[in-house]
Amino acid sequence: MAWITQKSSAPNDLGRRAVPYLAPATKDRFERDFIPRYPTRRGALIQVLHAIQDEVGWLPMQAMEEVAQFIGITPSQVVDTATFYEEFFFKPRGKYTLWVCQSVSCEIMGSTALQGKISEKLGIHHGETTPDGKFTLMHVECIGACGGAPCALCNHKLHENLSSDNVDAILDSLP
Amino acid sequence: MALDTPILMKRIPQGNVANRQTVWYDGYVATGGYAALDKAIAMEPSKIIDEMKASELRGRGGAGFPAGMKWSFLPPPDGGHRFLAVNADESEPATFKDQLLINTDPHMMIEGIAICMKACHLDTAYVYIRGEYHHHRVTLEKAVQEAWDNGIFGEKSRMGQINGRTPRLFVQRGAGAYICGEETALLESLEGKRGWPRNKPPFPAVSGAFARPTVINNVETLATVPAIIENGAAWFKTHGVARPEGVPPQVPASYGTKLYGISGPVNNPGVFEDHLGIKLSALIGQHGKGMRAGKQFKAAFHGGISMGVLGTDQYDAVLDFDIGKRCGVLGLGTACVTVIPQDVSMVAMARNCARFYSHESCGQCTPCREGSNWAYKLLSRIEAGEGTTADLDLLSELAGSMGSMPGSTICGLADGTSWAIRTILQKFWNEFEDKVAKPRFVGLALR
Known part of the structure; x- marks a missing residue:
């Protein structure tokens, strides 16, 4: 990743670790599960990034560098693709990521008050993580559950018909 | 004319039902599933396309392009790959119809996929x-696995080899980008790149995914296919709105049923199936069980925000593919209705729309990237009570000059921005004027 580390304005520390993110067994799994699906190796890129993020929680630069090597493209191409998508994180995030919808149906049904309530309770705003590393808050556009507005995702779980009253219980129930 | 036997929701309870059960492979076959595929396997592929053309099924994803026509655009097989990309x-915003099909009756769509692959010689x-x-993806992956295990796809596929290859179906997980719903952006994303829409031509039918011929259809479109193949095009055309007399047959009409979503302050929000051509008032009254106590209808996004807004006097608007001309909106869109009550400010709604587009613009074309963000800033200022009448004029001009229709952008995202903001401005101009009516002194200058 010379294009990052050798720039004087860039951070020197990419947080490298000795253990690779793509262990040989992981590579075999990707080679078996994802690569044959597409006529080009790059086709598998987003699925590979998802698999790593599901495991690590976010996408460290070192992991993207290893993915580039695995796929056979340049690290900049991996970063180019990954940074386009909202779901990929490039710094550590909380144990739970709250994706609170703020599009039209949810706004009509009171998502503004809901966002305020959550921010007040957790003491964080959009894009921030609580100091104890438990919650990351994201204000996002439509998550496709408008019939149950206002709604939010907590990691992979969908919560519908939220209000300032029941959101407390949901957040408190998380271990 | 109420819908007696649902087509898409025949295995799914209508409306806002808690704890819907997914129909898995065995349940699907027990209720007549995959009979249409067997019928299609016995048919000449070209006859399947003819039947689809005769049914005049129009794409359910928003644009309403005739599906049979799309299928017929592919060049003849030349030995290379041919793809189907299903747009899920x-x-x-406000659209949540496909998730219901995927989550409760995924095999209906999978059967439609298999028929489409057979008809168009698509191998993957x-x-x-x-x-x-x-959770929809988990359900879908399980259903797809069932389809592989039961000889729909894979080495032992009952379709045999297609295009000289084993027919295969995979689930591709997106990563959070609205623009990837645009067909060419979806293909770019499929190739492992940024979701940047491509210039057309070449169209995907000629050069789509991995530069090979590709069909792209919406989930709901494909889920409708088995019923058409099983019961015939003539049966399908007994649903929906018939073509008016005197209109030439090349003008597409609104045959069939459609999934409608209702959200907002109604008593029974959810997804419902009914004939194309249902009135908005009937949708809200009968399926949505009316407005919640104390709420009054003011406006509605009738097909996602990109199609524009229906005004207070358009409560009886007929929801079919010709709604655009009649009601001053872009089109039917996804037919998922968001009801806006009297107590919600349309300025706030316009601001919400502008924020959405400025966030989701892919950034390739200047009018969209800059225009949507500019509109968001203007609307934020107006909503905060700091706007001027000049802002309104500027906003109108801005919204009127971006989009692929004036020819200034690659894809239709800017058209969505333009229509959403323009129709709200036109139909609720007085609300905007009220917000900026009072001249304000800021510093020493009269704004």
């Missing part, structure tokens, strides 16, 4: 499902 990247299909649909 349902990201249009990808269902591009949006990243936020986590």
Whole structure:
């Protein structure tokens, strides 16, 4: 990743670790599960990034560098693709990521008050993580559950018909 | 004319039902599933396309392009790959119809996929499902696995070899980008790149995914296909709105049923199936069980925000593919209705729309990237009570000059921005004027 580390304005520390993110067994799994699906190796890129993020929680630069090597493209191409998508994180995030919808149906049904309530309770705003590393808050556009507005995702779980009253219980129930 | 026997929701209870059960392979076959595929396997592929053309099924994803026509655009097989990309990247605000099909009756769509692959000689299909649909993806992956295990896809496929290859179906997980619902952006994303829409031509039918011929259809479109193949085009055309007399047959009409979503302050929000051509008032009254106590209808986004807004006097608007001309909106869109009550400010709604587009613009074309953000800033200022009448004029001019229709952008995202903001401005101009009516002194200058 010379294009990052050798720039004087860039951070020197990419947080490298000795253990690779793509262990040989992981590579075999990707080679078996994802690569044959597409006529080009790059086709598998987003699925590979998802698999790593599901495991690590976010996408460290070192992991993207290893993915580039695995796929056979340049690290900049991996970063180019990954940074386009909202779901990929490039710094550590909380144990739970709250994706609170703020599009039209949810706004009509009171998502503004809901966002305020959550921010007040957790003491964080959009894009921030609580100091104890438990919650990351994201204000996002439509998550496709408008019939149950206002709604939010907590990691992979969908919560519908939220209000300032029941959101407390949901957040408190998380271990 | 109420819908007696649902087509798409025949295995799914209508409306806002808690704890819907997914119909798995055995349940699907027991209720007549995959009979249409067997019928299609016995048919000449060209006859399947003819039947689809005769049914005049129009794409359910928003644009309403005739599906049979789309299938017939592919060049003849030349030995290379041919793909089907299923658009399950349902990201249009207020739209939540496809998720219901995927979550409760996934095999209906999978059967439609198999029929389409057979008809168009497509060897590989990808269902591009949006990243936020986590539990839907788990359901879909399980259903797809069932289809492989039961000889729909794979080495032992009952379709045999297609295009000289084993027919295959995969689930592609998106990663959170509205623009990937645009067909060429979806293909770019499928190739492992940024979701940047491509210039057309070449159209995907000629050079789509991995530069090979590709069909792209919406989930709901494909889920409608088995019923058409099983019962015939003539049966399908007994549903919906018939073509008016005197209109030439090349003008597409609104045959068939459609999934409608209702959200907002109604008593029974959810997804319902009914004939195309249902009135908005009937949808809200009968399926939505009316407005909630104390709420009054003011306006509605009738098909996602990109189609524009229906005004207070358009409560009886007929929801079919010709709604655009009649009601001063872009089109039917996804037919998922968001009801806006009297107590919600239309300035706030316009601001919400502008924020959405400025966030989701892919950034390739200047009018869209800058225009949507500019509109968001203007609307934020107006909503905060700091706007001037000049802002309104500027906003109108801005919204009127971006989009692929004036020819200034690659894809239609800017058209959505333009229509959403323009129709709200036109139909609720007085609300905007009220917000900026009072001249304010800021510093020493009269603004």
